[in-house]
Amino acid sequence: MTLPHYSRASRRDFLNSCGSGIGGIGFGGIALASLLNQELAGAPRRPHFEAKAKHVIYLHMIGAPSQLDLFDEKPELVKRHNQPCPPEVTKGRDFAFIGKTSSLGGSPWKFSKHGESGQTMSELLPRLGEVADELAVIRSLHTEEINHAPAQMFLHSGFGRGGRPSFGSWVSYGLGSENEDLPSYVVLLSGPAGGAGTSLWSSGFLPSIYQGVQFRSQGDPVLFLSNPQGRTREDRRRELDVLGQLNQKHLEATGDPEIKTRIKQYEMAFRMQASVPELMSINEETKETLEMYGAQPGKASFANNCLLARRLVERGARLIELYDADWDHHGGIQTALPMMCKQTDLPIAALIKDLKRRGLLKDTLIIWGSEFGRTPLQQGAAKGKSLPGRDHHKDAFTMWLAGGGIKGGVSHGQSDDFGMDVAENGVHVHDLNATILHLLGMDHERLTYRYQGREFRLTDVHGTVIRDVLA
Amino acid sequence: PVYVEAAAALAKRVVKDMANESLDAQLDYAFQLCTARRPTDSERDLLKDFYRSQVKAGKNRAKGATKTAAEADGWRGVATVLLNMHETITKD
Numbered sequence: 001m002t003l004p005h006y007s008r009a010s011r012r013d014f015l016n017s018c019g020s021g022i023g024g025i026g027f028g029g030i031a032l033a034s035l036l037n038q039e040l041a042g043a044p045r046r047p048h049f050e051a052k053a054k055h056v057i058y059l060h061m062i063g064a065p066s067q068l069d070l071f072d073e074k075p076e077l078v079k080r081h082n083q084p085c086p087p088e089v090t091k092g093r094d095f096a097f098i099g100k101t102s103s104l105g106g107s108p109w110k111f112s113k114h115g116e117s118g119q120t121m122s123e124l125l126p127r128l129g130e131v132a133d134e135l136a137v138i139r140s141l142h143t144e145e146i147n148h149a150p151a152q153m154f155l156h157s158g159f160g161r162g163g164r165p166s167f168g169s170w171v172s173y174g175l176g177s178e179n180e181d182l183p184s185y186v187v188l189l190s191g192p193a194g195g196a197g198t199s200l201w202s203s204g205f206l207p208s209i210y211q212g213v214q215f216r217s218q219g220d221p222v223l224f225l226s227n228p229q230g231r232t233r234e235d236r237r238r239e240l241d242v243l244g245q246l247n248q249k250h251l252e253a254t255g256d257p258e259i260k261t262r263i264k265q266y267e268m269a270f271r272m273q274a275s276v277p278e279l280m281s282i283n284e285e286t287k288e289t290l291e292m293y294g295a296q297p298g299k300a301s302f303a304n305n306c307l308l309a310r311r312l313v314e315r316g317a318r319l320i321e322l323y324d325a326d327w328d329h330h331g332g333i334q335t336a337l338p339m340m341c342k343q344t345d346l347p348i349a350a351l352i353k354d355l356k357r358r359g360l361l362k363d364t365l366i367i368w369g370s371e372f373g374r375t376p377l378q379q380g381a382a383k384g385k386s387l388p389g390r391d392h393h394k395d396a397f398t399m400w401l402a403g404g405g406i407k408g409g410v411s412h413g414q415s416d417d418f419g420m421d422v423a424e425n426g427v428h429v430h431d432l433n434a435t436i437l438h439l440l441g442m443d444h445e446r447l448t449y450r451y452q453g454r455e456f457r458l459t460d461v462h463g464t465v466i467r468d469v470l471a
Numbered sequence: 472p473v474y475v476e477a478a479a480a481l482a483k484r485v486v487k488d489m490a491n492e493s494l495d496a497q498l499d500y501a502f503q504l505c506t507a508r509r510p511t512d513s514e515r516d517l518l519k520d521f522y523r524s525q526v527k528a529g530k531n532r533a534k535g536a537t538k539t540a541a542e543a544d545g546w547r548g549v550a551t552v553l554l555n556m557h558e559t560i561t562k563d
Contacts, residue, residue, distance in 0.1 A: 256557075
């Protein structure tokens, strides 16, 4: 029954429980977020400075879409299609699967300029083109990891292995929740989870109340959401009352803060039994809205998830992440990529338009991207496959931002003529994460949490806010 | 769901194993099965009150419900609570 000393209540936990009055006021805001009473984890908290965005919708295309076929036009590659790559271009680089002698691959798709800003996109994204002036496209992203799971971890937690909190957990930790009846960090999947699985929405060493909560897209959104047969809501309430008191006694005896989390989460689950079915009932949307997204009630799809993301924003969720599977086109890119774009292009454009017409886009930051990009080198071509693909590429890829606090119609950064490396204004994943926190009103250098003897940050000891994309 | 079924099984086991015992002894037994310790007096009181209100609710809900059925309902509630205690789950 004795807890090891490190999991007993720390001085910090003691201070937490000393009452909520001191929260954030006169102590430099949430740099001392950990001083806040955990009871207040649900309550909205004051950011470091004025936030430009209150909500984030993160669209993660698992596997890595080819930037060279969607956003980053490379005439040089088209010209040199099927030719060997000059050795100086691949010198010092590692690839996940292919050798350096693979031939270059030009994009088979046509690019054109869209909107007043003239954002370049390929013909695979006609609907996104319609909202080009809302987007800030960054074509100079680079990361540290070359394989899916580590790269997904790195993007989400600033670290290529497990154990660190995801950005969604950092955001919940920093800002709390606006809605007591729903989690502040919600995850929706279309297709299987990425290689790194549920650790991508893990709270790591932060209290587990900040963990992301996954909703299923089909059937009960949360397993066993309804009460078992013969059990009423009143029965459940009575059970939770006595359970809460028993757990409270245990908490007082041991001081383990995780018990607090459990009590709070049981209560949240009780409220979610009512709030989640309401949230998920997209059949109450107008026919026009459903068609706009291509959403179909009762089906599981990325389109439905985009619509749910908007409904979550309306209900105050802080961070909503949508994962879409099957973007890992090592082969057969010529048929696979258009298919994936067809499933996602319409709903993403609809999400931006819908948020805008409802006045929510100015408060909602949308991020589109993946754990890395794809190589200018072809994969599978040498073996005589009719439909080659591209390998993983970490040194130059594309992501875009839109909405809250973002300057629309901006292009930031460039890759070189081969799309192999950054040519101008490189943006490291840490810079991206620093920018996300900045838009939410937080200084990435001050949002810290003490663990195992030192302060930790989402951005480790790196990261610079990308001022060029800010409105 | 496994927790619902496990609670139903635990409830049945308590009623069967402790058929002729006092309510206090039955609660102690159930508590001990989950946590490997006896409840404190205040913990036992909490569970006792809860059990009684649950039995009462069971009687009110199904008119003419037998005493046994209402009591089974009460034990199902107690078992659900015990299995969901932080102490039962983490055994720390």
